[in-house]
Amino acid sequence: MAYEEDFKQTSEAKYDCLLFDIDDTLYPLSSGLAMQVKTNIQEYMTQKLGIEEAKVQELCLALYKIYGTTMAGLKAVGYDFDYDDFHSFVHGRLPYSTLKPDPILRNIILSLPIRKVVFTNADKAHAAKIISKLGLEGCFEKVISFETLNPINKTETPHDTKTREIFDIISYMANPDPQVELPKTPVICKPSEGAFEQVFKMANINPKKTLFFDDSIRNIQTGKRVGLHTIWVGTSQREEGVDMALEHIHNIREALPELWEAVEEKGEELRTRQKVAIETIA
Numbered sequence: 001m002a003y004e005e006d007f008k009q010t011s012e013a014k015y016d017c018l019l020f021d022i023d024d025t026l027y028p029l030s031s032g033l034a035m036q037v038k039t040n041i042q043e044y045m046t047q048k049l050g051i052e053e054a055k056v057q058e059l060c061l062a063l064y065k066i067y068g069t070t071m072a073g074l075k076a077v078g079y080d081f082d083y084d085d086f087h088s089f090v091h092g093r094l095p096y097s098t099l100k101p102d103p104i105l106r107n108i109i110l111s112l113p114i115r116k117v118v119f120t121n122a123d124k125a126h127a128a129k130i131i132s133k134l135g136l137e138g139c140f141e142k143v144i145s146f147e148t149l150n151p152i153n154k155t156e157t158p159h160d161t162k163t164r165e166i167f168d169i170i171s172y173m174a175n176p177d178p179q180v181e182l183p184k185t186p187v188i189c190k191p192s193e194g195a196f197e198q199v200f201k202m203a204n205i206n207p208k209k210t211l212f213f214d215d216s217i218r219n220i221q222t223g224k225r226v227g228l229h230t231i232w233v234g235t236s237q238r239e240e241g242v243d244m245a246l247e248h249i250h251n252i253r254e255a256l257p258e259l260w261e262a263v264e265e266k267g268e269e270l271r272t273r274q275k276v277a278i279e280t281i282a
């Protein structure tokens, strides 16, 4: 309960931006899309990258843990593939029809006259598809997707795949050697602090005045470290770095009534000022 008090105090500060993740945040995990994404990633690894089926699950987990996303990890350990090819394989076959328009969320978002920005690790096409399926077009000032943070340099010389060696991360994890440095990923994504800092610059976001909504505890905890006010979506659990937990994104209004109160106060102030101005003129 103590942190609830802290949060109430913190929330008295003015917010000027809402920063949203998309997947499993703007729609619930129960939609089943996340499970399908996982299956598609594993199929990509066996079918396109030739990784042994028996190793795929363990590898996915290790890469996800170390690099934030499986894709970022695959690139780090030396697999060479096209970002667009990966995204179209993983997201192209998703059952988007399971998502329905969400007029409640649309109303919530549009009733707040403050900035709303999306920050997702997914690609632009997937982000646009979800926003459209949920009926949330026009709700966000900016959508920051994979391509925003990882613009492809078309003039880059393609890697010679035959000479590339794959770093055996599973063996490394089983027996970590402090002398061996882990390969770095070229991919910029959550939960790296650098990705957040870049988003703040790109979208002109002041983290101290921003509420950040995400379903991933790692993203939430990084968000907290870089100064955001954090709302963990999809759970009622409490963890370090979480300012508030919302079981469903629809609970924003009940959980953060001060956002709307601030709007009403502003309206009242404006009406008073207009009245004074009219009276002065008269």
Ligand SMILES: [Mg+2]
Binding pocket: 021, 022, 023, 024, 025, 214, 215, 216
């Ligand atoms: Mg998510």
